[in-house]
Amino acid sequence: MPANNLNSHLILALISLFFLLSIPKSLSDLEPEPAPPTVWDILPKYGLPGGLLPSTVTNYSLQSDGRFIVVLETPCYVQFEYLVYYEKTITGKLGYGSITDLEGIQVQRFFLWFDVDEIKVDFPPSDSIYFQVGFINKKLDVDQFKTIHSCRDGVMGSCGYSWKSVLQLPMPTNEIQMLITE
Secondary structure, three states, X not given: OHHHHXXXXXXXXXXXXXXXXXXXXXXXXHOOOOOOOOHHHHHHHOOOOXXXXXXXXXXXXXXXXXXXXXXXXXXXXXXXXXXXXXXXXXXXXXXXXXXXXXXXXXXXXXXXXXXXXXXXXXXXXXXXXXXXXXXXXXXXXXXXXOOOOOOEOOOOOOOOOOHHHHHOOOOHHHHHHXXXXX
């Protein structure tokens, strides 16, 4: 009978050990996984301001070669120094300090809409950010892109764009110089 008692104690010890070893695994399964980084978290890791994209991003994918797709709730407008239009889907290639092959972002100037092809920042970082629109390279203050902005549905009224700014006539000679920078 003592051998039988020893076997039952051994079995009980093995069962207890099994449960003890399985508890940490079960508890770790209950811990929430860390949330994946947002698109606004990723942009600064590439040396770019997080506010380049509006607050209405619903999804994004980033491939290992830097190619990305960003999806917004709906197409929208954001008023920076210039009025910017974001299509529902934005694509491009993310590199350190730049976004190239950009599609889905346009800027309004003189009643016309122009595609933004590229966005770059200086190294070492400065107070400037550069937008390539066709052959024009526009230098802007980077501070306006550090905050994530809310989208607007339309052009007029809801985003601070007024008739006064529409009717204002540009200074012909100075305006062209301001658009082209080196």
